[in-house]
Amino acid sequence: MSADLATLVTAIAVRARAAALVLATTPTAQKDAALLALARLLPAAEATLLAANALDLAAARAASLPAAQIDRLTLTPARLVHLAESVAQVAALPDPVGEPLESTTRPNGIVIRKLRVPLGVIGIIYEARPNVTIDCAVLCLKSGNASILRGGKEIFHTNTALAALVQQALAETGLPADAVQLIPTTDRAALNHLLTLDSLISCIIPRGGESLIRFVAEHSTIPVIKHYTGVCFVYVDKAADPAMAEAIILNAKTQRPGVCNTAEQLLVHAGIAPSILPRLAAALCAKGVQLRCDPAALALLASTPGLKTSAATEADFRAEFLDLILAVRIVPDLESAIAIINRDSSAHTDAIITADQTAARRFQAAVDSAVVPWNASTRFNDGFEFGFGAEIGISTDRLHARGPMGLRELCTYKYLIDGTGQIRA
Amino acid sequence: MSADLATLVTAIAVRARAAALVLATTPTAQKDAALLALARLLPAAEATLLAANALDLAAARAASLPAAQIDRLTLTPARLVHLAESVAQVAALPDPVGEPLESTTRPNGIVIRKLRVPLGVIGIIYEARPNVTIDCAVLCLKSGNASILRGGKEIFHTNTALAALVQQALAETGLPADAVQLIPTTDRAALNHLLTLDSLISCIIPRGGESLIRFVAEHSTIPVIKHYTGVCFVYVDKAADPAMAEAIILNAKTQRPGVCNTAEQLLVHAGIAPSILPRLAAALCAKGVQLRCDPAALALLASTPGLKTSAATEADFRAEFLDLILAVRIVPDLESAIAIINRDSSAHTDAIITADQTAARRFQAAVDSAVVPWNASTRFNDGFEFGFGAEIGISTDRLHARGPMGLRELCTYKYLIDGTGQIRA
Numbered sequence: 001m002s003a004d005l006a007t008l009v010t011a012i013a014v015r016a017r018a019a020a021l022v023l024a025t026t027p028t029a030q031k032d033a034a035l036l037a038l039a040r041l042l043p044a045a046e047a048t049l050l051a052a053n054a055l056d057l058a059a060a061r062a063a064s065l066p067a068a069q070i071d072r073l074t075l076t077p078a079r080l081v082h083l084a085e086s087v088a089q090v091a092a093l094p095d096p097v098g099e100p101l102e103s104t105t106r107p108n109g110i111v112i113r114k115l116r117v118p119l120g121v122i123g124i125i126y127e128a129r130p131n132v133t134i135d136c137a138v139l140c141l142k143s144g145n146a147s148i149l150r151g152g153k154e155i156f157h158t159n160t161a162l163a164a165l166v167q168q169a170l171a172e173t174g175l176p177a178d179a180v181q182l183i184p185t186t187d188r189a190a191l192n193h194l195l196t197l198d199s200l201i202s203c204i205i206p207r208g209g210e211s212l213i214r215f216v217a218e219h220s221t222i223p224v225i226k227h228y229t230g231v232c233f234v235y236v237d238k239a240a241d242p243a244m245a246e247a248i249i250l251n252a253k254t255q256r257p258g259v260c261n262t263a264e265q266l267l268v269h270a271g272i273a274p275s276i277l278p279r280l281a282a283a284l285c286a287k288g289v290q291l292r293c294d295p296a297a298l299a300l301l302a303s304t305p306g307l308k309t310s311a312a313t314e315a316d317f318r319a320e321f322l323d324l325i326l327a328v329r330i331v332p333d334l335e336s337a338i339a340i341i342n343r344d345s346s347a348h349t350d351a352i353i354t355a356d357q358t359a360a361r362r363f364q365a366a367v368d369s370a371v372v373p374w375n376a377s378t379r380f381n382d383g384f385e386f387g388f389g390a391e392i393g394i395s396t397d398r399l400h401a402r403g404p405m406g407l408r409e410l411c412t413y414k415y416l417i418d419g420t421g422q423i424r425a
Numbered sequence: 426m427s428a429d430l431a432t433l434v435t436a437i438a439v440r441a442r443a444a445a446l447v448l449a450t451t452p453t454a455q456k457d458a459a460l461l462a463l464a465r466l467l468p469a470a471e472a473t474l475l476a477a478n479a480l481d482l483a484a485a486r487a488a489s490l491p492a493a494q495i496d497r498l499t500l501t502p503a504r505l506v507h508l509a510e511s512v513a514q515v516a517a518l519p520d521p522v523g524e525p526l527e528s529t530t531r532p533n534g535i536v537i538r539k540l541r542v543p544l545g546v547i548g549i550i551y552e553a554r555p556n557v558t559i560d561c562a563v564l565c566l567k568s569g570n571a572s573i574l575r576g577g578k579e580i581f582h583t584n585t586a587l588a589a590l591v592q593q594a595l596a597e598t599g600l601p602a603d604a605v606q607l608i609p610t611t612d613r614a615a616l617n618h619l620l621t622l623d624s625l626i627s628c629i630i631p632r633g634g635e636s637l638i639r640f641v642a643e644h645s646t647i648p649v650i651k652h653y654t655g656v657c658f659v660y661v662d663k664a665a666d667p668a669m670a671e672a673i674i675l676n677a678k679t680q681r682p683g684v685c686n687t688a689e690q691l692l693v694h695a696g697i698a699p700s701i702l703p704r705l706a707a708a709l710c711a712k713g714v715q716l717r718c719d720p721a722a723l724a725l726l727a728s729t730p731g732l733k734t735s736a737a738t739e740a741d742f743r744a745e746f747l748d749l750i751l752a753v754r755i756v757p758d759l760e761s762a763i764a765i766i767n768r769d770s771s772a773h774t775d776a777i778i779t780a781d782q783t784a785a786r787r788f789q790a791a792v793d794s795a796v797v798p799w800n801a802s803t804r805f806n807d808g809f810e811f812g813f814g815a816e817i818g819i820s821t822d823r824l825h826a827r828g829p830m831g832l833r834e835l836c837t838y839k840y841l842i843d844g845t846g847q848i849r850a
Contacts, residue, residue: 021767021791021793024790024791024793025790025791104811104812106810106811106812110798110801110805112811112812117793119823119824120793120823202823202824203823203824217646218646221642221643223648223822223824225824241846244846247846247848248846248848250848251848251849252848255848255849342446360843364841365449365450366446366449366450368446368449368542368545368839369839370839370840371839371840371841371842372839372840372841372842373535373841373842373843373844374841374842374843374844375843375844375845375846375847376535376842376843376844376846376847376848377844377847377848377849379848379849380535380842380844380847380849381840385531385849386529386531386537386840387529387531387537397648398544398545398627398628398837399544399627399628399648399650399824399825399837400824400825402837402838402839403839403840412823412824412827413827414793414794414795414796414797414827414828415795415796415797415806415811415828416789416796416797416798416799417796417797417798417799417801417805418785418798418799418800418801419798419799419800419801419802419805420800421666421669421672421673421800421801422800422801422802422805423672423673423675423676423677423680423801423802423804424676424680424802424804424805424810
């Protein structure tokens with residue numbers, strides 16, 4: 001890498017750190033004013049933004065990117081209005097900064113208070129979606145963090161225009177424009193350098209596919225909060241209600257098959273499988289789901305006509321298909337289901353369907369996953385569904401943040417001690 | 426590295442993960458019984474432990490290790506009794522596992538509960554102190570975590586005997602002995618392999634000097650919670666009470682100069698420096714403290730006889746001396762003190778001494794450090810002083826745990842969702 005590039009990236013991080021110190025004590029009203037200014041500017045700057053976006057779209061077409069990907073790159077007037085609405089919604093959320101978490105008075109009289117405070121500078125590394133630029137900048141700002149954004153090259157002109165607009169909103173409300181900065185190059189060397197600046201940047205959040213996340217996790221000396229996709233299970237217990245099981249599995253598998261909280265694996269208790277599995281299979285197949293079955297499930301379904309079933313491979317039982325495919329196994333009992341899930345799932349979201357509360361509580365206690373629904377769809381592992389008002393992603397890590405990450409999860413804490421001259425004996 | 430060594434270390438981690446799943450739902454009484462069994466075994470196994478320790482001490486003497494280091498390696502009957510007492514104290518602490526953190530009922534009727542749960546498998550990498558073996562094993566066990574211990578080679582025989590004793594206590598109470606395992610080699614290659622097992626180990630905590638921590642942080646793909654030492658500041662505000670300032674600074678600098686929460690840097694408001702600094706300097710020098718001063722402080726102290734003062738270098742103003750040395754600067758005002766601390770401190774513990782509550786609150790809000798005492802010694806950043814009952818260290822990280830780490834900071838959380846058949850629309 002050229003020394004110039006390293007100098008450029010380091011200077012961005014130094015300015016971000018200075019801005020973060022300002023943001024840490026910025027009143028809520030001022031942060032919200034900046035967000036509302038941005039919400040006004042987004043539709044108002046339509047012409048500029050669409051012109052920048054047109055450059056990216058022309059390049060995307062010239063490079064023959066797939067239509068679905070070009071669609072994700074595309075800004076439209078309607079999408080700008082929607083983006084502005086989401087910014088205004090974040091402005092309306094409670095400010096997590098300064099929230100008192102705990103307080104204790106010690107025998108020597110010192111009072112120790114634990115308060116929520118911003119993480120500092122957050123680096124967001126993402127692929128080619130313009131809404132991520134705004135979403136992440138806005139969530140970081142509301143939670144008092146400075147952000148450094150590094151988006152994909154396919155959306156570089158659009159991101160540059162969007163970041164300029166965020167900086168305009170910051171400046172208009174008297175906040176440091178350096179609170180949101182875009183790395184002004186998509187040179188991979190700049191990213192590699194950014195990932196070493198652990199004295200200036202508190203945290204890196206990669207948003208995108210697994211290969212992007214792995215690259216960032218391997219190269220970063222800064223803590224990374226990872227958002228891998230999920231290998232999510234639904235276990236149909238012996239005491240499951242068949243209609244409820246059918247509704248939940250259909251929802252978990254087919255409502256949005258390409259996302260991380262979709263079900264990929266079905267376990268059915270052997271005591272209920274003969275009566276329930278043909279029904280579940282028929283309903284799933286009617287929705288276009290292909291079933292990859294263990295021998296016992298395959299045998300059970302052999303007599304049901306018209307099903308799209310096949311024998312599963314070992315790899316299928318750990319697969320995240322992100323498609324209309326479901327792996328199916330028959331298990332002898334609850335404990336087997338728990339053991340399989342703790343071995344084969346990605347510990348993201350694993351659900352039990354049962355009318356037996358004892359079984360449900362045992363399952364919820366023993367399954368070592370971020371979210372464990374009982375008689376509810378796996379699709380509820382989501383910041384909006386949790387009532388967070390917004391989310392920056394769903395953490396698959398165990399440290400700091402697990403499951404949906406909202407504004408509070410973009411914060412750390414500090415302790416204030418109030419004394420009257422106390423010293424240690 | 427030999428394939429055998431990698432196989433050995435991986436097998437340890439696989440067994441630790443299996444034990445962690447058992448520990449995650451082990452009742453408090455059973456964990457406490459194992460701890461109390463260990464507390465009984467420690468003095469009872471005195472002969473075995475001292476014999477193992479004698480091997481390490483003989484090697485240490487043969488290698489001409491410094492006397493202070495040999496002292497740290499040494500087990501004595503009295504130290505074993507003390508160690509047993511500390512184990513019993515941890516047994517008496519509240520169990521953090523299962524603690525309800527939050528609960529919410531969503532408009533669709535699902536109930537979401539957030540509970541504290543163990544992190545899983547924790548790797549402890551430490552230097553040559555036998556009490557760390559017991560302390561860490563015990564804190565991990567109480568918090569429901571399996572631990573993998575990798576201590577320094579100077580204490581290998583002692584650690585092996587101590588780990589065997591812990592495993593005996595586990596087995597006697599029906600818990601998996603694999604819940605606490607020692608890496609049975611001090612080959613650095615085994616450590617390097619351990620640090621790559623991110624699918625089995627949740628977290629690495631290095632306990633020791635800065636070079637050990639940096640090595641672990643650089644080589645680990647597992648999240649590391651770092652415990653660096655501190656560059657801690659005391660700021661004497663214009664409105665400080667002189668007697669209180671003297672008492673706090675003496676305590677913060679001289680009570681235990683070699684630890685992370687000792688004061689290394691003194692800032693004095695220019696408005697009070699002429700009256701207070703000669704008094705503070707005289708008191709510090711009477712305790713053997715050497716002062717490294719900026720030109721203004723040096724000039725102020727020039728007329729005071731008998732002081733050990735010298736001109737500070739730039740490096741002194743960011744130094745952690747861990748010795749009876751204090752860097753001293755005069756600052757024009759509160760905001761300058763805040764800016765200097767946010768630039769030069771290690772964000773560990775930075776205190777203000779003042780009778781002015783407005784100044785104190787501004788300082789506490791704006792200083793971006795883990796612990797910010799007002800009119801209290803920096804030495805209070807400590808798990809015992811915070812009332813945690815025990816600590817595994819003082820985190821200098823911002824993610825997950827910041828400041829003193831007790832049992833709760835060795836946990837993560839999970840969400841349980843209770844539904845009645847809800848699906849996402």
